[in-house]
Amino acid sequence: MSERRLYLDAGVGETRGVVTLDGKPERLLIRRDEEDLRLALGARLVGRARRVDAAIGAAFIDLGDGAEAMLPFKPAERPVEGSVLEVEIRSEARHAKLAVVRLVGEGQGAPRLLDPPPPLRDQLAALVRNARIVDGADARRMADAAQAEALQTLHALPGGGVLAIEPTRALTALDIDLGDRKGADAKRVTRQVNLVAIAEAARLLRLKGLGGLVVIDLVGRGHDGAALLAAARLAFAPDNPGVALGPISRFGTLELTIPRRAPPLHDSLCGAHGGLADRALAQALIRRLEAEARANPGARLVARASPDIADAARPLAMKLAAVVGARFTIVPDAKLARERFEVAAS
Template sequence: MTDRVIYLDRGVGETRGVLALDGRPERLLIHRDDDDPRLGLGARLIARVANLEPALATAFLDLGGGLEAIMPFKPEARPVRGAAIEVEIRSEPRDGKLATTRYLGAGEGAPRLLARPDGVAEALQRIARDAPIREDAQARVIADEAEAEALETLHPLPGGGTLAIEPTRALTAIDIDLGERKGGDAKRATRQANLAGLTEAARLLRLKGLGGIVVIDLAGRGHDGAALLAAARLAFAADNPGVAFGPISRFGTLELLIPRRTRPLLDRLRQPGGALSDRTLAQRLIRRLETEALAQPAARLTARCAPVVARETGPWMAALAARFGARLTLSEVADYPEDRIDVSAT
């Protein structure tokens, strides 16, 4: 029997939700207060067909306000340029890629939002309907741990060995490494590492919000293809419908396709170069101040950070002040690295 729990961390500027399975984070959803609801998974909109690429069977849509999306179409259902149509967001935008939509029917009027996407709690409840929801101090701890795990590249495997997950623009590459996994029978140890690796790969891809083409480099050689494919189908069952598997190649790789739905967490949390974004660092500062203000209700608190992080944090300080009064101060320090945040009490 599996035990699922939803943890909600509602903070200033951001809400994070974690779906934990048997105590381990399986999904992490992040909603920031300034996110545009028109680009959220499940949003329904009136869009206007701005352009057509018949060779790609793709329509480019104007969502209004400078926002764009694409919509695949079948040759027999080619839309008309300039027409108003009703669509639903089926895949959120990611770095360098537009959101993907699904055609719902003819529309009328200017581009606009018809129905907002689910919030964090509602989205997680759709996945785990009967899971209890916790909103307490532990929820923030669980969300912090889930976020840290989502940002890692190397992950330990139960029983030994490692799993490396590295997304690229074209696909996500996963390497299962036997490492120093113990066991007298090398073939058995390799099989156990691969089974553990497939289970962990499925959980971590869901946690990171990664989809598209995935190539898994299995440990060892001479694999039992039928057994490993059966294990992979079971591990990725939660991502259906739409998961497709290829056979295990003679090079020991398993290729699969997972539908893209939400924006990858790495896109949201990091800059293109790989460093944490200023907004992510600002949210960490806000959480630090919030946590310390609750723990020390009579203290005056000062947060010190790099100037770029202070500028990103500034708009949210009014919300903190409304909750905790004027005892919170933000100070920028010119020589601080961007990832340094200090909070002190006086």
Template sequence: MSRRASFIDRGLGETRGGVLLDDRPERLFVVRDDAPQRLRLGARLRARVRHVEPQLGIAFLDLGEGAEAILPFKPDARPRQGEALEVEIRVEPRAGKLATLRALGPAQGEPALLAQAPDLTEVLAGFVGDEDPVTGPEARALADEAEAEALQTVHPLPGGGTIAIETTRALTSIDVDVGDRKGAEVKRVTRQANLAAITEGARLLRLKGQGGLVVFDLAGRGHDGTALMNAMRAAFQPDNPGVAIGPVSRFGTIELTVPRRAAPVLDTLCDAGGRLTDRSLAQRLIRRMEAEAAANPGARLQVRCAPAVAEAAAPLLESLAGRIGRRFEVSPEAGRGREAFEVSAS
């Protein structure tokens, strides 16, 4: 029977938490200290209807402090422009898409945050129950492992072969490659690779926070539709309610929709081009400095990094000084690669 556990790494400037499925990362949440609280999943707000699109069945609502979200509505529950509503964040914003709201009822007053979203401890408890999360150095190692796996595109399959997970504005594709998977009977090897890809693909989609339309491009041909559908239902059961799975097509693909709720973790870690942001690299630099300081008590740290990373790390250095003391010097170096920072002790 599968076992789930959780971890929380409370760092400077961000908290990373996640869920393990049989000791492998299954979910990852990265919450930055300066992230807008009113756009997090479960936050409750007073909002004002800014614009209504009757033909699309959506309204655009002002949440205050420059935040905006959309409210889907049925024809018999059309909101009025200018009215105030109490709402809840049902789907977090993602790249190029606004947050989606659920209406709770009428309200009075200007847009405001009424209740913050559940904190990360509560979110994780929803997946693992009352079991205490792993914390401390072990949690940091688990968070690093989960983050590294979430950032990969090509992932190995147990027993051989790979899957490649790539996302566009329209859908997420999962390409199955048998690769060097061993076996004398090609059809049997292909079937095992496809079944492994479904299980791994479901876990990795949860880890990356990807949802919406998903297409599995299966390996081989002449698929056992019943076995594959049973595997799909079992693999995506944790994502219910709301999962819809289509049959195996004549092109050897399976389409499904997975509900979107929290924003993809890559939206926090990466820019529009898929590169780690300066802020994400700054968080890595701060963690490296903490580790070096712990390994060399009393030593002075010399840090060399790209200017953009140094600038992103600057707001975090005061908090770091409060934790390890002012025993570091950060030297921005023009021409140094963004990921090629160095931390040494002397």
């Protein structure tokens, strides 16, 4: 029987929540201090129907202060342009896409936030009932491991084989490779690796925050479609409601759609160049400084980082000083690569 555990890493400038499945990260929730909570999953707001487009069955909702979301509607439920509505964020904004809201009812007054989204602790508790939430050093280690795995492309499969996960603009493509998986019966080996890969694919897609159209390129030929579809229904059950599975195609692919609720982690952690964004690297630097400060009480610390990362870390450094004291300095060093920092105690 599967076991899920919960971890909450409350850091300086950022809180991370992790759900593990049988000891492996399954979900990673990140909330930063500067995040606009009006557009976070579960927030309730008053908005105004700025424009109603019957051709696409959606209304564009003005949420105030420049924020906007999309409200899909059925023909019989078409809102009136200019009407004031109460809505709830059901899918967060992602790259080049607006947040999606659901209609709660009629609203009153100016566009504004009514109720913020639940804190991460409550979100974790809702995902796994009656589970103890682990915090402290264990939570930080698990959150770091979850973040590292979420950003990988190639994932080793238990027992051998490799699963590659690559999102594109149109869909997320997954490729299963036997790798060095051993076995004399080729058909049995390919069936086994496909079943393992489907279970891992479901976990990893949840971890990465990927949804929409997903295509899994299965390994081998002559697939047992019924067994693979049964395995997929079980593996992707936690993503319901809204998961839809297609039959195994004659090309050996399994296609499915998964509801999009939160943006992919890659969008918030990585920059346009594909590597970690300055904000994510600055957060890693602050975590490193915090760990050194706790390990060396009273010592003065000097951190060196590339100029861009040192600059991005300044707002976080002010918050860290309130926690460990103003006994550290962050020095810009143009000789250091973006991903590298040095912290020393004196």
